[in-house]
Each structure stands twice: as structure tokens, then as C-alpha cells.
Amino acid sequence: MILIVEENRILRAEAVVACKGSGYATVEASGGADALEILEKRDDISLVFTSVNMKGAIDGVQLAVRVHAKWPKLAIVMTSGIVNLRQSLLPHRFRFVRKPYATKPLMTCFKVLIESEHREEVSSPQWSS
Numbered sequence: 001m002i003l004i005v006e007e008n009r010i011l012r013a014e015a016v017v018a019c020k021g022s023g024y025a026t027v028e029a030s031g032g033a034d035a036l037e038i039l040e041k042r043d044d045i046s047l048v049f050t051s052v053n054m055k056g057a058i059d060g061v062q063l064a065v066r067v068h069a070k071w072p073k074l075a076i077v078m079t080s081g082i083v084n085l086r087q088s089l090l091p092h093r094f095r096f097v098r099k100p101y102a103t104k105p106l107m108t109c110f111k112v113l114i115e116s117e118h119r120e121e122v123s124s125p126q127w128s129s
Contacts, residue, residue, distance in 0.1 A: 001025045001042070002110065005035040005050035005063065015049060018103040024110065032058025036066060045074060046114050051099075052080035064094070075113035077106075 002024050006012035012028055019026045027042070029035040031054055039045060048067055052060035064076050074093075081099035093116065095109055 001027060001044045001046060003027050003029060003035060003038060003045045003048045005029045005032065005048065005054070005060065007031055007051065007054045007056075011051070014103075018107060019110070022107040022110070024107075031056045032060065032063035032066075035063055039067065039071065039074075045071075047075040047077065047110055049077045049079070049110070052078050052083055068094070075110075075116070077109060077113065 002019050004012055004015045004019070004026055005028075006015060007030050009030075012030070016026045016028060027038055027045070029038055032050075033056060035048065035050065036058065039048075048063070050060040050063055054060055054063075058066070060078050060080070064078055067074055067076060075095075076093065077095045077097060079097045079099050079101060093113055095113065097106055097109065
């Protein structure tokens with residue numbers, strides 16, 4: 001399940017269509033506070049896709065920081081047409097994609113991040129008592 005956080009209704013709808021076309025289920029939020037509420041209630045989110053620039057008390061960067069602190073295994077992809085983040089400065093399983101983005105490379109990015117979560121789970125040691 002991918003949580004799409006974008007205040008622009010049209011861009012959010014386009015991201016939903018792209019995700020569904022690639023076989024991903026989605027849930028939507030129009031802002032950071034809504035996204036945090038969704039994350040508190042659900043345990044099936046694998047990736048958060050958020051715009052950096054959003055109105056309200058919690059923008060995309062603040063959302064990413066809070067998500068990473070509380071749910072460190074979640075993958076996060078941030079996007080902006082205004083700011084540019086250096087990938088080398090971002091934590092593991094974070095990606096930055098510049099707007100406007102092409103949906104095919106974006107879906108490939110999502111796939112790589114989601115699959116990396118599953119590889120980590122499989123490669124984790126299984127302790128038995």
C-alpha cells in the first residue's frame with residue numbers, strides 16, 4: 001500500500017492512477033497531518049510518497065522526519081519542483097524525485113524501495129527460543 005500525500009488534487013489523482021496501473025493499492029492524504037492520522041490507524045503502508053511543499057503545520061520534510069522517527073522501516077519518496085535534495089544526504093530508503101516527474105521511472109523507484117524492504121525482512125536473522 002502506498003500513501004500518497006499531495007495537496008494538489010490533480011497531481012494526487014495522477015499519482016494514484018500511476019500506482020494503480022503498476023499494481024499498487026493506494027491511500028490518499030491532502031496534507032501532512034492527514035497522512036500522520038492515516039499512518040497511526042494503518043499497518044499496511046509500505047511507502048509514503050509526499051510533496052515537499054505543502055501548506056499547513058506539517059510540510060513534506062516535517063512529515064518525512066516524523067515518519068522516519070516513528071516508522072523507520074517505511075520507504076519515503078519526496079518530490080518538489082521548487083527545492084532539490086541531494087540523494088547522498090538522505091537516509092536509507094529515502095529518495096527525492098524532482099517535479100515534473102515521469103511516472104515510469106517513479107514506479108521503478110517505488111518498486112525498488114518496496115522490494116528492498118522485503119529483501120531486508122528475508123535476510124534478517126530468525127531467532128528461535
